[in-house]
Amino acid sequence: MVLTTDKKSISIHNTEAVSIAEIPVLAYADFKAQVLTWLHFEKCHCVAYFAYPFAGGLKFIAAIADDSNAQVYLLSHEQMGTQAIELDALSASAMPMHIYEREIAENYGVVFNNHPWPKPVRFAFNRFNQEMQVNDYPFYKIESDQLHEVGVGPIHAGVIEPGHFRFLCNGETVLHLEIQLGWQHRGVEQLYLDKKTLLQRAILSENIAGDTAVGHATASALLTESLTGANTQNTMLDIERTIALEWERIAMGIFDLSNLNVGIAYQLANSVFGALRTPVINFFQSWCGNRFGKSLIRPGGTHYPLTDELVAKMVAIMDDFETRFDAMAEKTFHLPSVLNRFDGIGKVTKKQMTLIGAVGQAAKAAGLIRDTRYTHPVMAYETLKVLPEMQNSGDVLARFTLRRLEIKQSIRMIRHLLDMRQYVDQESGSPLKQSEYSMKPNAFSLALVEGWRGEICHCAITDENGNLQHYKVKDPSFHNWLALALSLRNLEISDFPINNKSYNLSYCGFDL
């Protein structure tokens, strides 16, 4: 932890715990000026900005990641008293802050003046305004005899999660798409405080988004380890977790490739990529008994070390997978009827992605590097020094292509990690026990993990007894849903399914 020279913030690295008292408390005007200065640079983006009840008022903490030096800057402001809090919106000048401010406004009734899009986020059960229900969402409207609206959801035609999509159309052309979420809200953040045991919190993390069980469980485990000091220097555990994260990336990448081919009715690639997913997720089952990697990641260690026998199996699966994958991918990515459906469709520029604060796959497909494996590496990523796969065009084809490249890259990384593993004379260790579960008091910590969709951020604050006082979860979908909405502008409404599949964002990860 380093106090910056102007004493307006401290800088930490990913998964570093600090005392809450060390985070400078600024007057709001200073806070605002400081945050806006950083966000002016492309290298900086906000990874967390939230409020929590504190001494009769609210304490607001912001974490700004600097991608050029792997540092995260922390600063805060406090608003006391029982009066309604009114603040000048940061998002009036820095758009990526819009979603954080909306969340704070929804939860605590804070009014952000000049906010460009002051709308509900997820209709959390403990929200400030209980009058407004999930069916009362204020959609953007244009009054015109020429236009019509198309509403879809919350329940969709396929076997997928619920969300409501409202299209404003001029004939077949979409002028504006607004996405309303919140249907999946289960009160996850409050449950972190209600469920007291280490195991309950680990299980909860795996069930934030079942398709990112490893990603969220790893973020939560790293956070717990930083607050308990448990087993933080274990190279073998780092390697195994990194392999699990990359394996999850392969499993979901191949799922998306299959699914995108459903969207264009290319039956062969749909079936082949779908069939290729089976050995991948079945390996998770061989490893830990669950096809999604649930129960593999635990704070402090693992119940399921990666044995030599499993490694041999993994290598055999990768060899077979690559042969079959390469043949199908080569065919698919050269088929004019496939390319014609994806090329130039649903384009979002790098500038737009930067403006909305997109992260992960969505950002990388448009040429914006937002990959914490590269910029804020922890675990084996520190030695791997991943250079993210990138695309520039920001269309469906770019996101489709990125999946292919990332699958190949993940396999290369895993092979490399398996080699590294041979030289590590260490065991990954058993999980932390409940009796050893004691967190630093009055502390703040943050963990950034690159899930397959993008940046996952978990933050925790402990009270004077070392109990959890506040827990904050952020899935990459928190930012990226807006990218899907932008993709649809001036497209035919019939192009919605392939755009939606090209992002494959999380509903439950957003709704929490």
Next chain:
Amino acid sequence: MIIEEINILRQHGWQYIPDPLKAEVPAPFRGRPEIQVGMSLDIQQELFDLCPVEAIGMNPLSIDLGKCYFCGECAMAHPQAIRFTSDHRLASNVRQRLIVAAGDTRGIELDPDKIRKEITAMFGRSLKLRQISAAGENSHEAELNACGNVNFDMGRYGIEFVASPRHADGIVITGPISQNMAEATEICYEAVPDPKIVVLVGSDAISGGIFAGSGALNRSFLDKVSIDLYVPGNPPHPLTFINGILALSRSRS
């Protein structure tokens, strides 16, 4: 060139599982647990305290599969007391049958007497289902999708998920049912023509799972309908779902 496609097809060969009713899932898959009798109260208490989802009961020691996440932590803490077999046949139409007590080694089955006559009469050869994700976390939905893929190929039995409740013979719920999805779930159920079935997939849907007791849930819909099938798991394996739904719709009692 079509020859490339033919080569790809040849490369993959036959992907389907010949008989999903006979297929087994290899260990370390955690399926139906077996519990030893005669465990001391101390051990029972310890297991009770350990379970993250309150699935473990005492005197006799038992596991409620309708709550269980199959995390296996109890079996790791006391392997002499609890062992998870790889038996994936976990579905039943009787909630009580999901509770496995010490000494139970029989498989979990449906009670044929409790299956409504119209189910087997009308849905025995064709069953179309409308899936509702009511705060499901997407691994359950992914496994239901997998039921229809080239490996499991549930469509061979005439069982499919359809886009509209109007085309469906029943609903399949995943997730603990959030307050925000409560109304939509009910509307969707109402839109399915009679006779219709209700299937709960996953421990979240059956009991609320780790989310049980959260202020964000509204599970009152489940009090208004009768449940035809419970499919435990987190998420249930596709074979668990397929075997369960076939046992429900194909039984000839």
